[in-house]
Amino acid sequence: MTPQQKFTAFRTILTKEVLRFARIWIQTVLPPMITTALYFIVFGNLIGPRIGEMDGFVYMDFIVPGLIMMSVITHSYANVVSSFYGSKFQRHIEEMLVAPVPNYVILTGFIGGGVARGLTCGIAVTLVSLFFTSLNVYNLWVMFSMIVLTAILFSLAGFINGVYAKSFDDISIIPTFVLTPLTYLGGIFYSINMLPEFWQNVSLANPILYMINAFRYGFLGISDIRLAASYAISIAFIALLYGFSILLLRRGYGIRT
Amino acid sequence: MTSALSIRDLKKTYKNGHVALKGISLDVARGDFFALLGPNGAGKSTTIGIIATLINKSGGEVSIFGHDIESDPAAAKSCLGLVPQEINFNQFEPVEEIVANQAGYYGIPRAEAFARAERYLRQLGLWEKRRTMARTLSGGMKRRLMIARALVHEPRLLILDEPTAGVDIEIRRSMWQFLREINAAGTTIILTTHYLEEAESLCRNVAIIDEGELIENTSTRQLLNTLHMETFILDIDNPLERLPELPGYSVRLIDECTLEADISRDRAMNQLFQDLSAHDIKVLSMRNKTNRLEQLFMRLVEGNGNTGVQA
The missing domain is CATH 3.30.70.1560 (Alpha-L RNA-binding motif)
Structure with missing residues (x-):
């Protein structure tokens, strides 16, 4: 295939993925808007004023970046894991496997779909937040780059989950028992400086903490973590998961007999 | 001239120890209409799965129009169109998109992909259903959709694994006519079927696989002549x-x-x-x-x- 043909194949997979979640927007885009609106009402409006300031910002402003990031993480992961597992379950992954599409084009197509849904949900949640607070933008480049890196990273994680999944239960186990706890303990609602030293050190083992803090830096200019460490961790994880995903595709794990 | 399909000593042993293919060798000439027959579990679908690179072989070689599926997979895949036995398209996508997307996977630009989708959907009587979600099609329509999808990149070799299973006789006959036409236009066709009338009516050459071995490989006429x-x-x-x-x-x-x-x-x-x-x-x-x-x-x-x- 020529580079032009490979790009056409990539664009086809990406378009197919975007249309897939756009067709079912009530299931894919609307829920994070409603969930986040509830977070803003309960934690921001009702409980927030009693908490007071967090790192020099009103509580509502402090939690906005984390909630946007939570939505991006959850939905970029969910999009790829459900789409890839669905394509295995209905066997239409074979449409791509019989065609001369290189593995990296298949992977980037699915990841592109995950990033598109993650960013769509992130923008939707940001729009909802405007009803509750005004947005501060401290560093747009950090904000944008970190949200894209995070969406790529969790799309890759979702892809690997989708490759290994053998039932619909398998695509909900990781999000429920791993992703959600790590996200909630990743500093969405609090600064890790509030924790005892031991738990601060434990929190540093959570990669999501680095992403949420860097993203918050983009909004508010504050972070519990050095920015360089956040980028290094995100890029390292992306490289690792990308390499592993390509290996799985090359071996045909779960998709070729 | 190289064959449309060349199989040499093809072997497949599954992880559970089941030996599906015990070393099959087979050539299908360019332009042929070829029947691959055998009872259930004989190894037909395994053979087709290996040719389409959906199943990893345990040994042997397969080449499509001279392109080895292992050393030159992209070229080999470009020559092949596959209509599998089981429905394997996204049931929640519109008919036209399924066909156009398949063209996209072969690098065919979007506008051309939709033009080709229209051509094949019209030929197979599905154009009126182009905006319909695939899950709502009848069994016969789903089979025809898979044929349109397999043809959209205009392959030189078309493999159909029981394409008329569960299809009523009228549609089956119209599908036969369509297959005859594309074969006459130069596409090599390999067909597996349980309707032996279909193989007798359409195919010039026949191979029979049983228990992972090739037990017959000859012309349909020669085979029928052995009937006393x-x-x-x-x-x-x-x-x-x-x-x-x-x-x-x-x-x-x-x-x-x-x-x-x-x-x-x-x-x-x-x-x-x-x-x-x-x-x-x-x-x-x-x-x-x-x-x-x-x-x-x-x-x-x-x-x-x-x-x-x-x-």
């Missing part, structure tokens, strides 16, 4: 209580108006009709009891020790 005896059903006008003596023929009375006659291929049938007329028995109509290829298939497969065949 054919059984015919004769419908007669007046009811008979007892069959008269008909020396030299094996004739049985099935019911009072139906006879069954075994007739050697080297024997003229005129004599039988004369003998029947002499006993004032008029034949209204006559037909083969079984499809000729089916008889041969059963004989070959049973000869190979397989008694649980389903033709």
